Amino acid sequence: MRQDMQDFAAEVRRFLDAHVAKTPDRTALTWGEGDDSMAYFSSLPPEEEREQVRRAREWQRIRHENGFGWITGPQEYGGRGLTPVHDLLYDAIESEYDVADTGVLGVVGLGMIGPTILAHAQSPVKDRWLPAMYRGDAIACQLFSEPGAGSDLASVATRAVRGSGGEWVLNGQKVWTSVAQHSQIGLALTRTNPEAPKHRGITAFLVPMDAPGVEVRPLRQMTGGADFNEVFLTDVRVPDDHRLGEVDGGWTVALTTLMNERATVGSEGAGPVAAALSPDRLSALMRATWTWDDRALRARLAELLVDALATEHLNARALRKLRSGVSPGAEMSVSKLMYGQNLTRAAHFVTDALGPRAIADTGQWGTYAWTELLLATPALRILGGTEEIMKNILAERVLGLPKEPATTAAKEVRP
């Protein structure tokens, strides 16, 4: 490991040791004992969810006070001015500790929207919101996707028009918005010029979520829980100084966010989900279900474990690169793809081993609980960039294959 990385890692450990305990091993278990929840998405009752948000904010505040609130951010906004490699190394070390889950703040707000505000917002917005976000005071959400604009984000239809006082008036509907119910601000893509080619008529705004006309409605998923929201914007007034980038220049802003989204891939193995890929756990399950010597299931189990363990090796390799100060290459994207596939295969393997016990709840420990994971797996192939989009990225950016021929609209925006 390079000396500066070694010093940084030691500093991180000193900080974490002083504040939190190490993560308990969730893969070890005694069959029939403890929590058997296999939920991938949290579906907490509102009070517990509010408590979780409170704990996330508190941990973010402690991180901020100790210089780890925004490792890559500029010092004038409370950042540390270090590299993304330091940031990833911090995350890797922190994952060994039992800290509060800060996903509600971090994944979208601090990971994606913060850097976008820094790159494109006007001064009042930066001064007001950046320190607040990284101190844990403000939560941000991403108002990008719409019912008609998912992977083809440039198709956004939410309209923004100039009001009489120079402010902007927004009307439209956003969807798949994580943490909107807890957010103070949202980064919205809007259509400001319907006549222009689609990439050229978009403008980005930072919308205060308490502005009149913003309505957040929970969106129920196939798991039964509601981790996402629909956000309706009805005559929402936003001052011009809350505009990011140029008028009709919002696509550049969106690209900054999306680039950061790709860098914010989730790390494997956190939480109860690690259990789904734990050889001990799967072995115990085969004993408990008397499928121990089923040859077909054993072959599938071996295949599943080969992928899970090889993915662990891939992550270990990426981590070692980070520690020596090198940015990982394709490992992170491959890891994200494999993460979804490994969990999907594990969920199907286990439910097939359970047989009828996966279609109706017998009340038996560690059986029907797996359906929570099963029902979450289809989402893993879609969230944060569909599998197809991820493969395009690997093929084009890592392997250098040519892009699909441009559509008419996209051709027009080329310089």
Added chain:
Amino acid sequence: MTADESALRELRSSVREFLEDKSPEEAVRKLMESEPRFDPAVWAQAADQLRLPGLALPEEYGGDGFGMVELGVVLEESGRALWCAPLFATVVLAAQALLAAGDAAACAQHLPGIAAGRTTATLAVAEDSGSWDPAMVSARAVPAGNGRWKLRGRKSFVVDGTTADLILVVARTVAGPSLFAVDRMATGLTAEPMETLDATRAMARLTFDAVPATLVGAEGAGGRIMARVLDTASTGLAAEQAGGARRCLETSVDHARVRHQFGRPIGSFQAVKHKCADMLVQVELAEAASREAARLADDESEGFPVASAVAHACCSRAYMVAAMENIQVHGGIGFTWEHPAHLYFRRAKSSQLLFGGPAVYHERLLDRLGI
């Protein structure tokens, strides 16, 4: 000793340069139809100029004292170039068997010759069933007085079996499977080449008719030795497979960039693009799995046996997928004799099955995990 990243890069580029020069496709095609199936002059140069045979052997036996990590780099490059050479049989199978046996006298007798590139060697375990499980061995060894032994029986699938100077043989004694050393000039030994799916890796059937042999390691220790050798050999083979898979991916991508159909490069079609992305995923996993296993072997980590089984399974599948899809991306030309794609396909399938195939190594993995 472990080379750091830049030393590994240097090793890789010097081996690649050497093989681009000495083992281009024309050379591979010529050698795979000749006997012996390697060029002794090139092997001597690999030993003299690059010190490849002794790279991962202890210094006390004339080697350079590096480990599986460094050897893995050489094997990746060798697999990538389909190098016809006694490398795998001599350095991975035989030398590792000698080291695993922990027999200082046998090591002192044979390893210096191997390290210097003077002696080629191999390991004969499987018989007609192809199983590498020592419990399946039926060849027998009986004492012949003065600590000498005589071997009887037949071995198949012996890599480089018609050319290796030294043959290490697993045979049964009253104490159980044991390891023996046999000189290829010994009386009573006959070797006939087997027709092979992968012509770039020569295999032979050996018949032992009261062949004089020397015990290596303790009598009855064959099972323990083979467990260790199979882990190391699987890791070495995995490196070779990862190198071959990477080559298939690169060939496909190069072709997809330049080959035009319907007025555009085929690599711009999402179906082809995704095929290449899928290959990349397999190749990245394969490299990670084989390099981690090599690292754990050198660290003498208790995680090595599991990692080795993972590497073997992961790289076997990755190479097979990459070799198949490489032909698919190339279309009609991909399944012609003239195109090199089939050479990789043959190597991929042959390597996947060499130590028993998926059903065998899946069970080995589950066994190592205590499942």
